[in-house]
Amino acid sequence: MDDQSPLLKTPLHALHVSLGARMVPFAGYDMPVQYPLGVLKEHLHTRAHAGLFDVSHMGQVIVRARSGNNADAALALEKLVPVDVAGLGIGRQRYGLFTNDDGGILDDLMITNRGDHLFLVVNAACKEADFAHLEKHLGASCEVTPIRDRSLLALQGPKAEAALASLAPAVASMKFMDVIATPILGVECIISRSGYSGEDGYEISVPDETAEALANALLAIDGVEPIGLGARDSLRLEAGLCLYGNDIDTGTTPVEAALEWAMQKARRIGGARAGGFPGADRILAELDKGASRRRVGLKPEGKAPVRGHTKLYADENGGSELGEVTSGGFGPTVEGPVAMGYLPVGHAANGTTVYAEVRGKYLPVTVTALPFITPTYKR
Amino acid sequence: MLKFTSEHEWLKIENGVATVGITTHAAEQLGDLVFVELPAAGKSFAKGADAATVESVKAASEVYCPLDGEIVESNDAITADPSLVNSDPQGAGWFFKLKLANPADADDLLDEAAYKELIA
Numbered sequence: 243m244d245d246q247s248p249l250l251k252t253p254l255h256a257l258h259v260s261l262g263a264r265m266v267p268f269a270g271y272d273m274p275v276q277y278p279l280g281v282l283k284e285h286l287h288t289r290a291h292a293g294l295f296d297v298s299h300m301g302q303v304i305v306r307a308r309s310g311n312n313a314d315a316a317l318a319l320e321k322l323v324p325v326d327v328a329g330l331g332i333g334r335q336r337y338g339l340f341t342n343d344d345g346g347i348l349d350d351l352m353i354t355n356r357g358d359h360l361f362l363v364v365n366a367a368c369k370e371a372d373f374a375h376l377e378k379h380l381g382a383s384c385e386v387t388p389i390r391d392r393s394l395l396a397l398q399g400p401k402a403e404a405a406l407a408s409l410a411p412a413v414a415s416m417k418f419m420d421v422i423a424t425p426i427l428g429v430e431c432i433i434s435r436s437g438y439s440g441e442d443g444y445e446i447s448v449p450d451e452t453a454e455a456l457a458n459a460l461l462a463i464d465g466v467e468p469i470g471l472g473a474r475d476s477l478r479l480e481a482g483l484c485l486y487g488n489d490i491d492t493g494t495t496p497v498e499a500a501l502e503w504a505m506q507k508a509r510r511i512g513g514a515r516a517g518g519f520p521g522a523d524r525i526l527a528e529l530d531k532g533a534s535r536r537r538v539g540l541k542p543e544g545k546a547p548v549r550g551h552t553k554l555y556a557d558e559n560g561g562s563e564l565g566e567v568t569s570g571g572f573g574p575t576v577e578g579p580v581a582m583g584y585l586p587v588g589h590a591a592n593g594t595t596v597y598a599e600v601r602g603k604y605l606p607v608t609v610t611a612l613p614f615i616t617p618t619y620k621r
Numbered sequence: 622m623l624k625f626t627s628e629h630e631w632l633k634i635e636n637g638v639a640t641v642g643i644t645t646h647a648a649e650q651l652g653d654l655v656f657v658e659l660p661a662a663g664k665s666f667a668k669g670a671d672a673a674t675v676e677s678v679k680a681a682s683e684v685y686c687p688l689d690g691e692i693v694e695s696n697d698a699i700t701a702d703p704s705l706v707n708s709d710p711q712g713a714g715w716f717f718k719l720k721l722a723n724p725a726d727a728d729d730l731l732d733e734a735a736y737k738e739l740i741a
Contacts, residue, residue, distance in 0.1 A: 281678040282653035472679045545656055547676050572655040572678045579656075601658075601674065 252298035253393050253453040261468055269366035271299040274470040281472035285574040288439055288477055289615075292399035293469035294460050297438075301369025302389040302447060305380060306359040315360050317515075318380045319353070324496060324519045326506035330355045335419045335434050337504050339496055340375060345521030345528070346492035347499065348375065350484065354421045354434065361421070361432065363394070363445070365486045393453035398443030398477070400618065401465040406433075406444055409459060413444060418619040427455055438474065440481025440617045479580055480573045482539060482612030488550055489537060489568040489582060495521070497528035498584065500537045500612075505529065535565060536590040539612040540581040540598075544605055547572045547579040548598040554583060555597045558604050564589055564596055573614055580614045581607070624727055625736035626687045631711055637724045640715050641687055643675070646740045648710040652677045654703035659695035659717055666690065666719075668726075673716050675706070687730065689722040 249272040258265065263274035274296065276284060287293060307314035316327040325338040332355050340348040349368040354361040364372040369388075376386040397406055407414040412424045416435040423432050432447040448456050460466050475485070484490045490499045508514045511526050519525075542548045548570045556562035570581030581598075589596055592611050597604040624632045624639075629647035632639040643651075656676040666672050666686035673684035695717040699705050706714035721727065731739065 275679075276652065280652045282655070285678065476678050546658065547656055547681065549681060572676065574655075574678060 250299070252296055253450045254296045254298060254457055257454050257457055258296065258468070263468070263470060266471070268471055269299055271366065273299060274468070276470040276472045277468050279467060281470070281476065282574050284467065284469045284473035285476050287467050288399045288469055288473060289441060289575050290400070291465040291467070292397060292401040292405050292443075292463075293439070293473070294457060294466055295396040295398065295469050295474055296393070296457070297396050297445070298393040298453065299366035300394055301362075301364040301366065301372060302392055302394060303362045303364065303373060303376065304359050304385075304387045304389060305362065305376065306385045306387070308383055308385060312355065312358055312360070315380075315384050316355070318383045319360060320509070320515060321518060322375065322379055322520065323353070324505045324509050324522070324525055325353065326508040326515075327353055327355075327360070328515065329506065329508055332357045333421050335421050335436055339501065339504060340372065341496065341519055341521045341525065342492055343520045344492070345495040345524035347486070347490045347494055347496060348372070348492060350486050350490060352434070352436065356421070356423075356432075367487060389447075391450050392447050393450050395446045395448060395453065395457060395460070396437050396439075396443065397446065397460060397466070398437045398439040398441045398469075400442060402441070402443040403620070405460060405463045405466050406446075408463060409456075416620075418442075418621050427452055427459060431456075435620060438481075438483055439477040440483070440613060440615050441477070442618045442620045475569075476571055476574060479569050479571060479582070480575055480614045481617060482582070482614065484537075485569055494537070494584070495528055495533060496525055498533040498535055498537065502529060532587060535584050535586050537568070537582060538585055538590050539610040539614065540567065540570070540583055540596075540607045541610040541614070542579040542581065542598065542605055542607050545578065546600055546605060548581045548600060548605065548607060552581075552583075553599045554585065554607070555599065555604060556589065558597050558606070560597065560599060560604050567598065576614050582612065585609065622727070623733055624730035625733065626685075626730055627739060628685050628687070629740075630684065630687050632687055632719075632727065632730065634721070634724070634727055637721050638693060639688065639690070639719045639721055639727070641717055641719055642715040643684060643706065643710055644736070644740075645710050648707050648714070651675060651682060652679070654706050657699050657703045657706065657716075659697075659700055660692045662692050662694055664692045666692070675703070684716060686719065688719065688726050690719040691722070692717050693720050694718040
């Protein structure tokens with residue numbers, strides 16, 4: 243990303259400004275980091291009621307088999323992800339990872355089987371590279387079509403179902419990771435029951451021209467507040483969810499990142515379609531024997547937040563550097579500091595104490611199971 | 622005597638000792654504080670040195686020592702409850718008391734009118 247290029251705006255930009263948001267550059271977009279409520283109260287509001295997030299900066303892309311058979315698109319995509327795409331039912335969504343030849347992670351994404359095509363949602367900072375990656379490797383057998391005229395809104399929290407069902411009754415009966423197409427305000431939206439907060443909720447792909455009307459309709463509902471990127475980050479951290487570029491990147495493998503759950507049996511050794519994705523040799527070996535380091539939850543014992551890039555040591559006086567924190571801050575629901583980072587497997591067991599270097603002191607931090615909160619996904 | 626710095630601190634100076642805190646404007650910009658670390662009594666700082674740390678959900682920020690001096694007291698109430706800094710930044714949310722090395726240095730700081738102009 244060229245730092246000199248002008249910031250892009252989502253279709254909700256004017257609405258954010260009118261709501262009093264503090265705008266910051268994020269992945270090339272001018273985005274709301276917080277509204278007047280503030281990060282702490284926005285976080286707590288989302289867990290207690292419902293929060294509306296503008297995630298229109300993320301990439302949306304359709305992959306459609308030239309043969310007309312969606313199974314061919316699924317098999318084509320499986321060449322890029324260690325995920326069982328062919329086994330994904332119609333109207334179902336699944337988390338996935340684009341891997342590289344070294345077994346590193348190029349991006350993480352959501353994959354949906356929409357019946358006659360696949361619908362993918364990828365990270366904002368990676369989207370143009372992802373579109374090119376898909377075109378390069380799938381272009382011969384599939385039409386790869388980035389969607390540049392639809393916004394993406396997320397509605398998260400215990401009141402999300404009632405709020406969205408008041409505009410689109412069909413969403414009430416959806417389960418976690420279901421995806422449907424249904425009209426809202428007279429236009430067809432693609433709605434998944436998923437998100438990035440640890441709460442029940444939805445993500446709504448809506449035509450750009452209707453995005454602001456939809457946001458306003460949701461914000462008019464009692465209990466729905468606009469939530470910025472600041473609280474989005476603290477919510478996902480408490481939920482133990484990775485942020486691409488912080489917790490996972492081309493230097494981390496899926497097994498190091500503790501994302502084995504995203505790689506189904508069909509793609510593992512002995513599975514029906516084992517391997518066949520970039521970096522399969524290393525990733526399959528690590529699935530079998532484990533990796534030498536692992537992403538873990540870290541709970542600082544004191545009150546001081548331990549931020550990203552903080553170094554971690556085995557000894558309380560800073561001896562034996564082990565790794566570093568990849569995401570860390572204050573968890574408003576936990577009411578204390580929370581973090582995640584990478585440790586050698588010998589130090590990665592829950593309950594292990596390591597030491598984080600913060601302003602010249604070595605603060606004890608306990609390896610802790612993720613997530614820090616109990617998710618409320620509607621399974 | 623009430624003085625201000627361009628780093629958004631206030632100083633209430635009595636008998637060569639400055640009670641120091643962050644301004645209402647600074648507290649609003651930082652957002653809800655969740656952690657405060659204060660210097661121990663007896664510690665000396667030069668003007669501009671990092672004397673305290675404040676953290677919001679999102680980020681950590683340093684609070685600079687506004688003048689040369691020695692800490693004579695710090696406000697344990699805000700380490701126990703950082704939200705005091707947001708609710709009463711220029712009162713109960715004070716940070717520390719600083720015995721000034723050269724009380725006359727305070728003359729160079731901003732008065733309230735100049736500070737208000739700075740943040741306007």
